Every structure is written in C-alpha cells, then in structure tokens.
Amino acid sequence: MLRKLSEAIRKKPVIGWGLFLAVMVGVFLLGLLAASITERRAEIATLFNNKKVDIQGIEARNEIWGENYPREYETWKKTQNMDFKSKHLGNMPEDVLESRPEMVVLWAGYAFSQDYSAPRGHMHAIEDITNTLRTGCPENPGDGPQPATCWTCKSPDVPRMMNEMGIENFYKAKWGDLGAEIVNPIGCADCHDPVTMNLTITRPSLIQAFERQGKDVKNATMQEMRSLVCAQCHVEYYFKGDGKELTFPWDEGMTVEKMEEYYDKAEFSDWTHALSRAPMLKAQHPDYETFLMGPHAQRGLSCADCHMPYKAEGGIKYSDHQIMSPLKNVAGTCQTCHKDSEEQLRNYVYEYQDKALEIRDRIETELAKTHIMAKAAWDKGASESQMKKSLDLIRQAQWRWDFSVASHGASFHAPVETQRILAHSLDRTMQAQLELQKVLFAQGVVDVQMPDISSKDKAQAYIGLDMKTLKDNKKKWIETVVPKWIEKAKANKRLIAKS
C-alpha cells in the first residue's frame, strides 16, 4: 500500500514539488524565528554589558541612571504627568481639604489641617513636600518644624545621607540642616542595586520591622521583592521617640486592630486634638498592609504586577516605571488575567470605591461633629474622667477612618476589609457621640451649636488657623530659601543642572 502511495507521488510530480515547497517555506520561517530570538538575547546582553556610565555606591541622581536605562528612565519621567482622570480623581493636585472641609476639623492641632492634597507621581515627591504648608519654613541649620525623618520616603538622597552621617543622625537632623542635600525625587537608587540592578531594600525601617518579627528580608523571593521595595514607604509608620526614628508598628500584627494595639501599648499619639483633646493617631498610607488582606495579594500578585506592567520594545521587555493607577492601562494590567471589557473592569473598581466613599462621607460628617461636641463639653467644665471614654472612642474611630482613607486605593486593594474597618469607625464615632451627649446633659447642654465648616476657609477659621500668615511665610520661603538650597545642591553636584 505504501509502495503504491510513493509511486503515486512519482506519477504526480506537481503535488510532490508543492509539498516540498511548503516544507521549505516552513523551515525558512523557523530560521527567521531563531534569528529573532538570538538577536533579542544579543540586544539584552549588549544593553547590560555596554552601560554608558559606571554607577557605584548610592547615586541619587536619576538622570545618571537614565543614561544606562533609558526605557525605565523615560517611563519614570512620565510620573510627572497627571493626565489620568478616574471617576474619583479630578484635576490634580486636588485640594482635598477644599473638597472635604470636615477633614480640617478632624486634624485640628495637626499640620494636615493646613494643607492636604491628593498625591501625585514619584517625580513630584520633593517638589510637593517642599511646597506644602505642612513642612513650614525652615531656614537655618536646626530649624524645623519637621525632622529629616519626614523626608525618608521622598528621595534617594536619603539612603545616601544615612550612609554618610549614620541612620540615627539622619533621623535626628532637621529640615534646616539638610535642605541642600535632599533634592532628587523618589527614583532609581531607592529600589535598585546599581551594580546588579537587583531589587534591594534601602530603608532601614523595613529591615528592622522584619527583624523584630524574626524574619530576614534578604530571604524574600523575587516576587515578594516586587512588593517589598514599595513597602519601604507605602506602609503605616511613625516617628519613634525623641530620635524620630522611622518605625513600622507591625510587632503585634499588620491589621488595623493589631497596629492600634502596638500604639496603645507604646502609649503613643501623633498629637493631641486641638478641639476634643483626644490623643490622636495619624495613619500614614498603609497600602502594603491593606493590599496583603485583599484578593490580589491572596492570589500571589505583587504591587509591580499591576502598577508596573511589562512593556516590550524591540528585543527588550521591561517594566513600565510610570507607577500609577492600573486603571490608566487596563489592557496591560487587569486584562492580563481578567476577561472582562475595559469598561466593565473600570466600573467594578468604581463601584467598590463608591461604596466605600459613601460610608467614609458619613464618618467625616459625624466625626467632625464629635470633636466639636467634645470641645463643648470641655468648655462647660467636663472633667478628665468624664471625658476619658469618649476621647478613647474618638481616637479609635479616627484611626480606623484614616487607615482606610489615607491608604491609596484601599477600597480596591481589600474592598471587604476596608468596608469592615469603615463600619467600625462609624460605630465608634457614634458611640463617642452617645457618651458625649451624656456628659453634656450632665452639664445642662441639650444641643451643641454646630459651626459653619462648609468650606476649607470656614473650617480653618473655626479651628483658629491664621492661613494668610502661613501662606505668606511659605511663599516668601519658597522664593528665597529654596532657590539657595537648589543652587547649593547643583554646586555640590547633588543635582544635575538643567540647561
């Protein structure tokens, strides 16, 4: 039978030669593919072996790294663009206190009541922290109000200075001491080893937090590191003791309750509230902790999977360093795994956000009222012991509110956990009001007259802030002191002088 087939082929050479041609075309295409693979490998090798500059030690100037890694650098530079508008983010930078003036009352007595804007991209880190009213007008060495600790997450100049002057001395310094040193915004050296380009932890607080939990961050896997480099900063932390040592309150655990337990045991408070006199906690941005409690972390994802999706250019695959909301690039992020349309995926996220914001708004309204009620009780002569229970509840309520609100994207990262925390915040807010109402009744007060806090200006006037002076001083400082810092930094080659 097979003999018959081969004979048939011999008898019909057209079919035979056709088949032969098809095989040849296939082999040719395979060859092209092999060449392409080889070429790509060569391109990567060339890139890595022919660096334009040799970087050693802690190089804080991102532009220098950009010489060797132009793709990563160019995408990193895009973090200056705030062109993504989501449903809940309008024009950037958004003046959050203007949108939600109750927050002025919530932070009375604390610098956040002066100025609080929605966060912008990494490239704005130094610019924004310099310009905010919260950092005041430090002029001379030793001037505050902020310790150098407050810069810890803002610049690759921080590990450089820590290396130079010692970690403890860095934390103990003031803004007035280091204004001409901390000048480059969050960038390459914050996460990368300059020689191997491996991800690396440059901030001592994460290493120390791991150590206190009996873990070594050096044992982290590559995928864990793709979150941990972010967790150097995107976490809850506080300035511990007089040394202002940046510390993560993870020793009891990483939930909102466990961190509260840590702070309670340490009898720590960030400030005493100017109206209610409650011993307050200010949540930073517990993004990593919240993320860990959500469905994406539970399924093994890292921060970089969604915030730094891979891109391809020629033979090179690289991570997009324009770190921002994955909603800007749904096709490159969510749709890697999810088969829903871009619109659907965006709407799922917006729905989670809407549901959280609904409860958040209720808390802000009621919690502001609670501080004002407490002030009224003090004004009427309430005693410490009468006030104790309410003040504890206020501290607990606001900590929970801040934890879920201050964290970037909490309502998406851990939607159910965030709703749980918000419910507890509202619960404690209302419990505090019940307690305060009793104290007020005992003093003959039936209803507390609520002030008009319907705008940022009105709320700031109510809590007694002299905003004109604060703004005038800051403006003058930005015009006079900051240029000197920049000039000095350029002269000392801390900062690349731009043409």
Place this chain on the structure above:
Amino acid sequence: MLRKLSEAIRKKPVIGWGLFLAVMVGVFLLGLLAASITERRAEIATLFNNKKVDIQGIEARNEIWGENYPREYETWKKTQNMDFKSKHLGNMPEDVLESRPEMVVLWAGYAFSQDYSAPRGHMHAIEDITNTLRTGCPENPGDGPQPATCWTCKSPDVPRMMNEMGIENFYKAKWGDLGAEIVNPIGCADCHDPVTMNLTITRPSLIQAFERQGKDVKNATMQEMRSLVCAQCHVEYYFKGDGKELTFPWDEGMTVEKMEEYYDKAEFSDWTHALSRAPMLKAQHPDYETFLMGPHAQRGLSCADCHMPYKAEGGIKYSDHQIMSPLKNVAGTCQTCHKDSEEQLRNYVYEYQDKALEIRDRIETELAKTHIMAKAAWDKGASESQMKKSLDLIRQAQWRWDFSVASHGASFHAPVETQRILAHSLDRTMQAQLELQKVLFAQGVVDVQMPDISSKDKAQAYIGLDMKTLKDNKKKWIETVVPKWIEKAKANKRLIAKS
C-alpha cells in the same frame, strides 16, 4: 529529491509499515470516539423518548417525576441530608434564636420571635413550615393565623391549587382551608414544564413584577432562567393588602434603598414592634437581588452554575439537584473557574462571612438596646412627635440589618454591598439611640436599665411570650391535626403513600 525519498521508503519497509500501523491505530481510536458520541446521543434520546410515565398538567408529586428522571430525583432527595458543616453552620437545624437571643427582641410582636431556625434543604420545606411555631395551630376551614400565601414558596401543590381555585382565591384562603392540599415539598413542578422539561416560571409574582417593570419574563435567556426559576422564591416579597397577594417590591428598583422607597410609598409595614412601636419591615430572603449586585452575577453566572453543578453518569450529563452551599463541592463548583486550592477557596468565603458577621453582631446588640430604650421612653410618657424620628430610624436600621442577614449567603454573593448595607444599619441604629437618649433626658432618664436577654428563654420571657402554651398547643396540633391532613391527602392521591 522527492523521488529519492519515496525510493528510500520503498528500500526501508520497516519504517513504512510502522507509519502505516500508527495511522491505522489513530483511525481506530477516532472510530471509538465517534461510536461513544453516537452512543451517548442515543442514550439521551432513549431517556427522553421512553419516559416511564406520561406527566401532563401540574403534577405536584415529586415521586412521579422521579420515575422518568431518576438522576435528578435522586439528587433532589439528597436535599434532606444536612450533612454539610461549614464554619458558620453547626448542627442543623440550628435554633438561631438560641444562638443570637437579641433577635427575639428585634422581632417582638412578630411570630419570628417565637421560633426561627436556620434553613434546611428543599425536601424539608413542608415539614419545617408545618412544625414551626410561627404557623400556629389552624384546625378548621378559615383558621389562620397564616394565609395560604405563606405556603407559596413551599410546594408544587401551590401552582396546582392556584390553577384549580384561581390565584386570588388561593391567596385569600387560610391554612385551615388547604392543609390537606399543600403537602409535597418544593420539587420538580416548581421549575419544570412536564412535557418539554424546559425551565418555566410557575409563580405569578415574578411574572407580575417583570410586567410592572415593562419586561416579559418569557424573553429571558436559558442562562437567565437558570437564576429566574430560583428568583420565584429566593427574593424579597410581601403580602400585599387584604388579599394577601404575594408581591415583589421591585417597582422602584432592586437595591435595599429602592425597595424601602417602595414600602415607604405604600406606607407598608409588616408589623408594629411590641416594644418600640416602630412600623417594622421584615425582610424575607432577597437572595436573587443581592446576587445580582455581586461579582458572580456581574460576570454572567446563574444560580444553577454554582448551586446545581453538572454531573456525568455514563452518557448522561445532568444537573445536581441537591441544591446547597457550593462549598460542599468546591471541586465541582468554584474550581470550574478558580485555580485556587479547595482550602483557599473555602477560606476566602469564610473570611467574607467573618467580616460581615462582626458588624452584624454589633448591630444586633445595639438594635435590641434601641428597641428597649424606645420602650422606656414610651413608658415615661414620650409623645408620638417626640418618638417619630427614632422610630423611623429603627425601621430603617432593622430593614437594612434583616436584608443582609436574612438573605442566604449575602456576605458571599455581594460582599462589598453587604458590608455597605450593614454599615448603614449600624449607623441608623446609633442615630436612633442618640435621638432616644435626648427624648429620655427630656423625661429625666439618664440610663435605661437593660433587661437580661442573654438566652432565648430569657429574651422571650422579657417580651412576654408564653412559650409553654405556644409549644404545648403546637405539639398537640402536630399530633392530632397534621396526621389527618396527611391521611386525607393520601386518600385524595395528593401524596404518595409510602409503604
């Protein structure tokens, strides 16, 4: 060149015959596959064309259907087993009032305060509704307390009787009228057309609710029907007007707020609370509405996808009719789509449940307290106008609590929506307390003494229930009246007499 190849084959017959053999084996296997497919089709055709009994009209006796569809029937029969223990379900039937005695207070003045057990499988439907104290002891025609409407979701005898006596007359009848007619538990005729076996809507309330929304349920797709047959019963509904017409409050929308708007517009309340005198709403089990707001419905799943997974037996693929928690069969349900381990999947669900239960427990504690505070205010002579605001808040708070708690699996079906609703419930509960506290202060009451409601017995004694009499009467009724109903049903061939 090709000629050389064919000559080589001729020269090496071993390779040639080997190739020939491989082709033959392949063809043989293909033949086997084709035969198997044909056989399966034949098996299905045989099954459908050779029914043992011919079912026409509304056949309420599930055993008769079982003759033709033994696989579906046998799995349906397994709904009598309550052998699945999840983290939050212990021994079944669980006496919920014993576990959470605050609920006795929440339902004071309403039959649920007497008796409330966790739901059991479909096959228990008639047994459980007969035995609960809530349905009282109807003996003679015209006896209540319950209208026949209360049976609507419990038996395929209901569409039979509706067909026989008219829908309106069915709703107007009492339990005393139809005890010997409504005897078969939820089964085949509730969802299937007996001739085509297609899914079909047998309950008028769903058809009417669709009509009022300008939709025709007949236009539903097969996949939609796989949820809509369940939505005949697993929804929020109420008994409308004196005609006790079963009605879905969907005219304004299907969210907790929109259904409340419907009830408010209709000035409807299920009962007046015995302690607070608030005009209360009792949520039924808005499972379908809640499901629609969650991630699985948003991605096109139906109830049956997870609660009735496909099984295979020989050439037959059929739906498992042992409708229950998909957690009993994670491999056949969740793992159809999700790549996590069974343990992980179960834990994700338990985590959602835990977080909802945490807020639920807070609500139950505080809401019970709120009713008691309202009673104290009334007792001290508070006026209607003084109480109005608190009572409205109590109605709203309890509606939201009940909506998320009464719905089977709400915290899984729509985890974020459920947390949102629970937060609002707790919010309004606390607002009501704040209002009541003011009313009480105005009457000179500083603290309301809370009664001991730490067990079901204590709570029932507190709200004034004579449980001994209720239980004794019920016991006697079960021993004397029910057997007569069953006997009559058997004599009239409404019920299959078991040997």
